[in-house]
Amino acid sequence: MKTNILLISIFAFLFTSCSNYYSMEDFSTVEKIDAHYHIYTSESISLEQAEKDNFKLFSVNVYSGDCEKIIERIQSTKLLHSKFPSDFNYASTFCLDGWDEPAWAENTISWIDQCIADGAVAVKVWKNIGMEYRDKNGVLIMIDDPQFDPVFKHLAEIGVPLVAHLGEPKNCWLPFNKMTTKNDSSYFAEHPKYHMFIHPEYPSYEEQMEARDRMLEKNPELIFVGCHLASLEWSVDELASFLDRFPNASVDMAARMGQLFYQTREDYDKVRNFFVKYQDRILYGTDIIESENSNKESMHKRMHSEWLRDWEYMVTNNKMTSNLINGEFRGLKLPKEVIDKIYFTNAKKWYKIFE
Numbered sequence: 494m495k496t497n498i499l500l501i502s503i504f505a506f507l508f509t510s511c512s513n514y515y516s517m518e519d520f521s522t523v524e525k526i527d528a529h530y531h532i533y534t535s536e537s538i539s540l541e542q543a544e545k546d547n548f549k550l551f552s553v554n555v556y557s558g559d560c561e562k563i564i565e566r567i568q569s570t571k572l573l574h575s576k577f578p579s580d581f582n583y584a585s586t587f588c589l590d591g592w593d594e595p596a597w598a599e600n601t602i603s604w605i606d607q608c609i610a611d612g613a614v615a616v617k618v619w620k621n622i623g624m625e626y627r628d629k630n631g632v633l634i635m636i637d638d639p640q641f642d643p644v645f646k647h648l649a650e651i652g653v654p655l656v657a658h659l660g661e662p663k664n665c666w667l668p669f670n671k672m673t674t675k676n677d678s679s680y681f682a683e684h685p686k687y688h689m690f691i692h693p694e695y696p697s698y699e700e701q702m703e704a705r706d707r708m709l710e711k712n713p714e715l716i717f718v719g720c721h722l723a724s725l726e727w728s729v730d731e732l733a734s735f736l737d738r739f740p741n742a743s744v745d746m747a748a749r750m751g752q753l754f755y756q757t758r759e760d761y762d763k764v765r766n767f768f769v770k771y772q773d774r775i776l777y778g779t780d781i782i783e784s785e786n787s788n789k790e791s792m793h794k795r796m797h798s799e800w801l802r803d804w805e806y807m808v809t810n811n812k813m814t815s816n817l818i819n820g821e822f823r824g825l826k827l828p829k830e831v832i833d834k835i836y837f838t839n840a841k842k843w844y845k846i847f848e
């Protein structure tokens with residue numbers, strides 16, 4: 494009898510210890526959310542692959558182009574949401590047309606309320622605030638500009654998160670030969686307009702981060718999701734102190750896997766401990782874009798391979814290489830409960846979606 498109990502205990506122990514981690518085989522059976530992707534078409538190629546790989550999609554609308562373009566894009570995401578309510582949700586955005594008019598804030602609040610009534614669950618601001626748009630006096634508009642105050646106050650009051658891509662990766666302020674990841678060097682080679690190293694007349698990296706932090710200090714109740722690891726992608730220590738300082742903030746990982754791989758290569762334990770400690774504040778996302786001319790086959794291939802690569806990094810301790818950085822790094826092999834939060838429940842909770 495005693496032997497039986499012992500055997501049962503050993504089996505129970507082995508079973509729980511074996512099942513504390515996911516494997517590559519679990520990829521398609523575990524429910525996941527890509528909490529940062531973009532869709533600029535009424536097609537739904539991305540949703541087909543998402544269904545195969547057990548992902549739900551959260552599309553983040555960006556204010557680039559003009560107001561009309563924004564209206565068009567939001568209409569099309571609204572339509573997708575009504576077609577796929579349990580698999581697709583989205584963040585709206587607002588434009589800066591009429592910024593110099595006294596009614597700008599009031600009009601923007603009405604626009605936001607309409608977007609929320611239509612199904613959007615969050616509002617996004619982009620790096621063109623701080624890097625591009627100027628007021629009538631030619632002064633660059635920063636995110637802590639008092640004119641935004643009533644808008645962000647309103648978001649805080651109605652409990653709608655502000656999703657923010659502010660500033661850029663720190664690499665943006667460096668010459669190409671100092672950049673730590675290949676995705677950054679190729680992006681800034683293609684988009685010199687945003688390569689701040691060659692535009693020293695624009696605010697520094699630190700000034701961008703300080704403006705964001707001042708805005709958050711003014712709005713302690715605002716729910717904040719910092720895109721791209723809140724532009725603190727270069728240091729999990731910096732990111733940890735940001736999250737400690739602003740308890741209503743979380744971050745998504747979109748398009749910053751390279752910086753995570755890079756830091757993992759340098760200091761594995763530090764990165765792994767960061768993920769474990771801040772497991773409630775990190776949302777998985779990719780920044781994959783479906784546009785009008787996306788080819789179905791290559792789109793599906795890209796989504797599947799990127800999702801699979803990240804899954805390998807997060808759930809296994811395999812030795813890996815990536816075209817994003819030089820050298821080898823190991824997967825983090827995070828426990829199931831951490832994976833479930835980062836891949837699913839955090840996005841559900843922070844955006845109040847797919848409930």
Ligand SMILES: [Zn+2]
Nearest residue numbers: 531553747780
């Ligand atoms: Zn994005």
